Amino acid sequence: MAFDLAVKRIYExxxxxxxxxxxxxxxWPRGVSKEDAALALWLKDIAPSDDLRKWFGHEAARWAEFQKQYRVELDGNEYAVGELRGLLRxxxxxxxYGAHDEKHNNAVALAAFLRKTD
Known part of the structure; x- marks a missing residue:
């Protein structure tokens, strides 16, 4: 089943x-009020672990390895992934996401994971 999924900086x-x-x-991203964010959900538990996030540091050279390690974390995070899949239905x-880099961030990696495991 294909689903409609987009990725966007929260500052847009x-x-x-x-x-x-x-x-x-x-x-939580700096300078964004909860009202301005207009969120349906803040799914903190689907984010990469602190250790992985700090190791990656949004360095493009670490992108492939970051995606690989993040997929392993997502595979073990059935509850949060299931919650997101429920919304997609x-x-x-x-x-x-709040990162400056629009190509190398956890939301892009998460979207790729969801599309691959759809």
Whole structure:
């Protein structure tokens, strides 16, 4: 079953076609109010572990290894992955992240994981 999934920086304004907006970072992004975020859910538990996040440090050279290790964490995180899949069964979901790098971040890796395991 294909689903409608998007990835977006939380600093971009909410849009009518975002569907359910889900923050997938463990740490709340600086300078964003809860009201401005317009979240359906803050799913902290689906974010990479603190150790993995700190090791990665958004260094592009570590991207492949980060994705591999994050997939292992996601495989062992059935509850949070299941919660997100449940939302996807009800329509579009936009995964939100706070990182500056739009290509190398946990939301992009999470979206790839979900699409691969769909």
């Amino acid at each position: 304004p909410p849009a009518p076609d975002d569907g359910q907006r889900v923050l997938v970072d463990r740490i 009800h329509g579009k979901v936009t995964l939100l």
